[in-house]
Amino acid sequence: MEIAIGNMDTALLKSFLTVAELGSFSDAAKLLNASQSTISGHIAKLEDLLHAQLFLRTTRRCGLSTAGEALLPLAREIIAAIERMEDSFLPSHMGGAIRLGVPDDYHLFSLLTKSIHGFFTSRPKVTVQIDAGLSENHRKGLRDGFLDLAILRTRVAAGTDDTVLAKSQLLWIAAPTLDLDRVDPLPLAHVSGPCQYFKAATAAIEAAGGQWMSLFSCSTLEGVRTAVKSGMALGAIPAEDCNDPSMIRSHQRLPPLPQFGVEFVLAQADPPVLVRALAERLRRDLGN
Known part of the structure; x- marks a missing residue:
């Protein structure tokens, strides 16, 4: 659901944040399931509304301008506040995409997919792109911005209590x-x-x-x-x-x-509401 703030549609801010994160209009379009011209139009309209150039474009990449750097934390706050409101009152209206890395252990994968299906039921407009593979590869995916959340296999240290999940x-x-x-x-x-x-x-x-x-x-x-x-x-x-x-x-x-358990690692210290909600759901289901 998109909300208008004054003359500004939050879709413009979401496009801005995605381009800022990925450094690419084409990559942002793929992630948001939109055409590149749509994303470019959103940024152009936002720049027109704010009377400021938000990106410094090159032939290969684009970086934030001074105005873009100033807008970035404000845009994050606005989108996060709206997403918290939607998730509390209108979860079925929530839309977006989450990139999730999971271990390829068969028994664990079946538990995770069941939990993700339950997440879909309450938020049918959300898509979760699942990458099953090695934890070290997922750590790199988190660092490089290709994953939002990863569940990583980790060795259980001696004396670890029963709070470790999926041992x-x-x-x-x-x-x-x-x-x-x-x-x-x-x-x-x-x-x-x-x-x-x-x-x-x-x-x-x-x-x-x-x-x-x-x-x-x-x-x-x-x-x-x-x-x-x-x-x-x-x-x-x-x-x-x-x-x-x-x-x-x-x-x-x-x-x-040794024994192995799992740890949840987020790409951002303050993740989007949907990512946080999925992480909490997975933690709860694995704990049960």
């Missing part, structure tokens, strides 16, 4: 045919990239004085499970994602593995 024990899995007394170094199957489970597994092996080798890397935990089931390697996955209890292995060469 999961990391387990060793291997096919019964893999003879752990004979293979050396230990052959590992793992998700490629900066995977925390892989890091935890290799760190545990090295701390115990053992050796390991990367035998198979892939993009998903399903690929890890398939490689392990073939008998070529062993892997480390969350207990809830082990769908075959016969694959869980305990052996003198396999050191204990």
Whole structure:
């Protein structure tokens, strides 16, 4: 829902904030599901109303002018106040897009999608773009402005209390045919990239004085499970994602593995109302 403030439509301020955040009219148009000419028209009208140039444009990027820098905090305050009002009294009228990063753990993903569906029910005009992947990649996405919110897997420190959400024990899995007394170094199957489970597994092996080798890397935990089931390697996955209890292995060469929980990280210290509302919903549902 757009609201007129004097002669100003809040759609103009939303376009201004999005261009300011992304530094690009075309990127802002994609995010707001509008044409570039519409976004350019919004900025031109806003500049006309305020009698000020808001952006310094180049052939590739655009940055805020002095007037744009002055408008930025005011625009944020106005939009945040209106969004809080709408979310309190007219949640079904709320519209917007949220970019969310989530772990690709299967058991956790199913819980999250159920929670997001509940969020949609009360706010049918809101869209949530979900990116499932590695936590380290999501941290970069938050820093680079590609995500608004991310739920990141994080190692549970010793002595952490029960307030940690979605705790999961990391387990060793291997096919019964893999003879752990004979293979050396230990052959590992793992998700490629900066995977925390892989890091935890290799760190545990090295701390115990053992050796390991990367035998198979892939993009998903399903690929890890398939490689392990073939008998070529062993892997480390969350207990809830082990769908075959016969694959869980305990052996003198396999050191204990840590627990992992989740943390919620916002791209902005003072996020938009919709982002905050989704984060609160996800925290509550994961806690239950």
